[in-house]
Amino acid sequence: MNFPTRSVPALTALLALGASLAAHAAPSAPDAFATKTVRFHRSELATASGAQALYERIAAAARIVCRNEPYASVRECRARAVDDAVRAVDSPLLSSIHGSAANRVEEVVLR
Numbered sequence: 001m002n003f004p005t006r007s008v009p010a011l012t013a014l015l016a017l018g019a020s021l022a023a024h025a026a027p028s029a030p031d032a033f034a035t036k037t038v039r040f041h042r043s044e045l046a047t048a049s050g051a052q053a054l055y056e057r058i059a060a061a062a063r064i065v066c067r068n069e070p071y072a073s074v075r076e077c078r079a080r081a082v083d084d085a086v087r088a089v090d091s092p093l094l095s096s097i098h099g100s101a102a103n104r105v106e107e108v109v110l111r
Helices: 018-024 042-046 048-065 071-089 092-110
Strands: 005-008 038-041
Touching (some): 038 042, 048 071
Antiparallel strands (some): 005 038
């Protein structure tokens, strides 16, 4: 079976951080946000290992997208970028992996 390649260009910096992106990352257009496209095959979302691999690529892309943010905004930028990308893919398995990862991070922060 041949599955089409898809991509999720949803790794965008926060809309709320648009001003800081313009000031610090200097995108070419006034309303531009940093983006990183993550390509994937829908077939990857059929298995837990495939969805986990995609999730890791999304998280890596979020680190790239947010690397020019001010230190105080990096964590929020990464979280929003990953949230947006996972929502754009619209996969229950990927959403579950993301929910588990987000809960682990929150648990560590609360300790």
